Amino acid sequence: MDRSIGVITTILLLTSTAAILMSAAPIAGAQDDDTVKVAMFALEGTPYGAWTKNGWKTGLEYAADSGTYEDSEWTAGDRTIETKTYSTYKAPSEIVSDARSAIDDWGADILVGAVLSSTGKKLASVAESRQTPYWLCPAAASSLTEKPTFSKYVFRAGRNSWHDAITAAYIQQEYQPEAETIAFMGEDYIFGQDGIDAAKSAFEDVGLDTVAIEYPPKDTTEFGPYLDRIQNADPDLVFVAWAGATEYKSMYDAMNERGMLEKLVPAVIDYYSMNYLNVATDGLYEGRTGFAYFGHGVTTNEVYEAQLSLYEDYDITPDASLAPTIPDNDVASALGSSNAPELFGGVGFATAQFVVEGVRQAPSIAPDSLIATWEGMTLQTAYGETTIRPEDHQAMRPMFVAETQVDTDSESTMYNALHGYTQETLSKEYVENHIPVNTDYEPISGLDVSIDASTDSGVAPVDVDFDASVSGGVSPYSYEWSLGNGETATGSSAEVTYENANTDGYDVTLEVTDNAGTTGSASATVKVYESAEQQEEEEGGGMSTTVIAAAVVVVVVVVVAAVFLMRSQ
Known part of the structure; x- marks a missing residue:
């Protein structure tokens, strides 16, 4: 979920599902069926890495039979789960080297992680070459679970580019039906490219015409030229797919200077970004209805409440390091002390649920056994009922239409801070019907x-x-x-x-x-x-051959006699 700071936008009796033929290549990993080793790749030293990791570790405590947030071992059924964290805050070549080492040297059976979609793509390549299951978390570029990149070893419990796109298009139909044209801007990078591809398709499907597309470089801080070209195209709406705190703030300021914010397709993103931007623009982010994926007031079921309770138990304050930069002391204090799980905490928690349940249920921890177990698995997550679609290993889960408001409940962990409140839920079935399968993969069949x-x-x-x-x-x-x-x-x-x-x-x-x-x-x-006679009696309905033959003779005699009498008369 690359949106670090805000993407605006037989008869058989089966004991489990089975797997398809494994390739002849050797399988790396621990190969000890009682112990499962999971290598977690996090953007260490950054708030976004911490958001993901906090969700992952609280999710392990929630889903496992034993083990806590502070442990490095958990149990699931008869198996032990061991975890080890590797940082992705380094050169791509080093990340790849660490992933190979995690499998070859430490014996990892499962890989998890990657905030950035570009990192996720590299880890997916290692997973494919080492035939090791890998859960993207939270990288959101849709191409990672589509051909030609798709690998049977790669899964995702969070949303991808399509989830955002179809929800935004739904909101346009229901809340802004007068719009006829749209422009797109995304960073020139896998996340922005995939985000714009999905959004363009979704909006055109509901009848909007595309009038401009811009792809600024990922490290851009001067958005003027790109926004000017979009403004000259005079779209009714502007959809942006971007990840990155500094760049996003610069882009938002540039849009505000040009009076383009009213055209922006809104999104309920992470708390920090929304509160920072709301303060910086004198409240322009408040009262906006946009697409939402996860968050306090957005996801409100028992699983979310359990996650929030764990955050409170361990006094996890996801935005403590970022909040002081918000130019309003009251808002900064409110957000800095909040225990509400941040945006990436949701996918970290859900990923832990699926990993633990797969380890618990799988007949063995051989890669294809785990894959077979996860395909089609359905769990209750903080989003609601979530199913791993067998054809592309992408989570199908509800999405939300939410409105941003400042929390006025003095008992709330988000009191005085801005966050989303769900206005409408798009069901899992709606989401699945609108997100295409773009693989040639045949799901694993049972024995x-x-x-x-x-x-x-x-x-x-x-x-x-x-x-x-x-x-x-x-x-x-x-x-x-x-x-x-x-x-x-x-x-x-x-x-x-x-x-x-x-x-x-x-x-x-x-x-x-x-x-x-x-x-x-x-x-x-x-x-x-x-005897043959007994068999004939049993299989012939209870009469032996002798009895049947005698009955036939009697019938013949009766018929002959009747004919003789008729002729005599």
Whole structure:
């Protein structure tokens, strides 16, 4: 979620889902099924890294069976989760080196993190090459879960560019229907590019015409020339996708100088940015209705309340280091002492929930076993019901239409500070219907097991050959046969001779386990009779061949006699 300071904008019985064939490349990681090592990549030394990490660690305490925010080990079911943090506040080549080392040397089974989408792309590449699951957190560029970048090893519990775009377009339809044209500005970088691509598509789908697009360099602080060209195009609305505190403030000031703020597509972003800008513009950010993703007053369910409670227990104040720069002492004091989880805290918390639940449920911690377990998983997060869409591993979750107001509740942790209040919720189903799947990936299927038998009945002794038919899962498979007469077998086929009659049938069961620990089973029944006559009676509806033959003779005799009498008369 790159928006550091504000993007404005068979019969089978399955014990779990299985995985598709693994490639022949070696798998790195701990390979100890009782211990799962998770490498967390955070933008250490920055508020944004802290926001994510605080959400992640409180999420681990919330979701795990034991372990606290202050620990480095947690338990989930029969497994132990160990974590280690690596900083991404360094050169890209060093980040890549750290990720490889985390897997190859420390034995990481799962990677988590990346505030910046560019960092997320690099970590995704390492995850693919090392066949190691990776949860983007909070990097939001949509292309990271789309082709050609998409990898089956990459997941995301937060939103991507499309979530913002479709919610903003919905607001335009419902709240600003008179708008006909729109202009876009995004940083010339993966997050801005993806944000504008998604927004342009979403707004054009609801009937707006695009009149200008500008991509200033990421380190731009002079926005005048770009905004002037947009202003000359005279759009009704302006959508901006930008990440970065200093640049965003400069851009906002430049828009304010040109009288363009009223055209800005609003967003309920992080508390710090909203409060800083609201003070700096004498209240222009207050009373705005915009798209929202997470925040106090926006996400209001039991999971959010649990997260807030943990922040209060550990006295986590996400904006304590930033608040003093707000040019209003009362607002700075209010925000600096607030325990409300900041913007990236939501995705950190949700990611921890999915990681822990996957570790708890997976038959094994082999990569494909974890992947199979996460695909389609649904959990209650602070956003509401959240599902990992199997086709692209992107979270499908509600989005929100919210209005910014100063909190007047003296009991609130955000008292005297500006934040969002939800006015309308876009359901998970609405979101999923409006966010396209842009991959060719086929989700992992379950193990499909069946039994082919040479016969299902006979007169004792009966020789039967059984063959297993298995698809899906991760080869090679192991087979365990129970042949119903006390005998067992292994392998993909089995042979047995049933010496004794058993008209109830010998119950044959087969359990198959794939290389990821997923199991599937199938069954068959073979009936054995004492004689051919008994078999005919049982399988022919209760009459033997002799009885049937006698009945036929009687019918024939009666018919012949009747014909003879008719002719005689």
